[in-house]
Amino acid sequence: MDNTRVLVTGGSGFLGSHLCERLLNDGCEVLCVDNFFTGRRSNISHLLTHPRFELMRHDVTFPLYVEVDQIYNLACPASPVHYQHDPVQTTKTSVHGAINMLGLAKRLRAKILQASTSEVYGDPDIHPQPEGYWGHVNPIGPRSCYDEGKRCAETLFFDYFRQHRLRIKVVRIFNTYGPRMHPNDGRVVSNFIVQALSGQPITIYGDGSQTRSFCYVDDLIEALVRMMNTGDDFTGPVNVGNPDEYSMLQLAREIIRLTGSRSEIVFKQLPTDDPKQRQPDIALAREKLGWQASTSLQDGLEKTIGYFAERIESLNQTPNAIN
CATH class of the missing domain: 3.90.25.10 (UDP-galactose 4-epimerase, domain 1)
Structure with a gap:
């Protein structure tokens, strides 16, 4: 992975900062993009002097013109306190952000990973939740800005895959915790x-x-990196979490x-x-990624x-x- 140019949207957030750190350790050049709505500069302050790290303040609801090989799209407030604060912006971040990052990946022919969520399953009536389950989601409730925003982002990713043969990866993240969580995020x-x-x-x-089901952040980041490096024939979605x-x-x-x-x-x-x-069914992650928490x-x-x-x-x- 040496010298691979990687864009991480939401890179100063809880998960994003750990991912940036891991990618630098793997020898990548990392461009961290964040508008600092929920991300914090303190999460990536120790990376600012790294010669292969660059920070850009940018909102993914606006187009971005950069040159990279891979894109991890993590940008979106992920806790109810934050995503319900401005629900319209939350939906726009998921949907417009996906459109902009997919457009960038299309232009560059870059591989792109979407950080989706277990919330696409809603309040499930199947337990544990396998990837083939379509979910039980309220489309007009107070959580819908996040749940439906992420569901729509998945739709866009797979339409770009089918229509433009884009190299996509979709990961459904279950509850994750660890250092750099925001103390007031309501999780x-x-x-x-x-x-x-x-x-x-x-x-x-x-x-x-x-x-x-609670997954420690280091385990989650390992799964994201493994997913990005799978062959183009495996798109996901794949559940990642601790069962x-x-x-x-x-x-x-x-x-x-x-x-x-x-x-x-x-x-x-x-x-x-x-x-x-x-609770995630992680049989697919075990099979395709050789991963478990x-x-x-x-x-x-x-x-x-x-x-x-x-x-x-x-x-x-x-x-x-x-x-």
């Missing part, structure tokens, strides 16, 4: 950890029986144990259209807790002031 792992470290009540929405399933109550209790917190658990009303179950929940949580503990201490502020 369950970061929420629980910040609350536990600060001694605040841990808030569970619903009765805590709803389940998620080990935990209830929200189990996760909260594990984080309390690992942090030594005395936080109590409180229950609040479940948000509209919140999925009751989420290798980081245990305890090991991943310990690394993530250490990251948030350092940030809270260094900023000497309340968790809500972290940005």
Whole structure:
């Protein structure tokens, strides 16, 4: 992969920054593009002096004219707090962003990977979710800007593949966690950890029986890179996630144990259209990528807790002031 020129949209975000770091370690030239709506410069500050790293502030809803060999399209707010803040812009980021990046890939004949999501399955009535499942999605609910935006992006990718023979890769990412998560993004792992470290009540929405499957970020990045480097005959979509399933109550209790917190658990009303179950069927990832998650929940949580503990201490502020 030496000297491969790679564009990462959303490159200063949680996943994007880890991907940029991995690609540099693999010998690539990396162009990180971000409008910093949810991405943070601090996530990639340690890369700014790297001779093969370049940062460009740009919104993917506008065309981009650069020269690259590969494109990882990760640009889109991915947590409910952020994608519901400006739902119209969220949909435009998924749809217009996909159109612009696909147009760029078409001009360059570059290989392009779409970071899709398990949210394309909605609130599933099949468990675990295989790639052949079409989903159970509310097209007009408060989460639709993200769910349907990502579904439409997948449609565009496959239409470009069929109509223009574009070299596409589509990955459906399930819940991922790790260092550089935004502490105020409303995702369950970061929420629980910040609350536990600060001694605040841990808030569970619903009765805590709803389940998620948590994949550590390093495992996820490995899958993205493997997917990009598969042959042109394999487009996906392919599920990437850790099939080990935990209830929200189990996760909260594990984080309390690992942090030594005395936080109590409180229950609040479940948000509209919140999925009751989420677990990937990763048989295809095992077959095509030779991949499965290798980081245990305890090991991943310990690394993530250490990251948030350092940030809270260094900023000497309340968790809500972290940005």
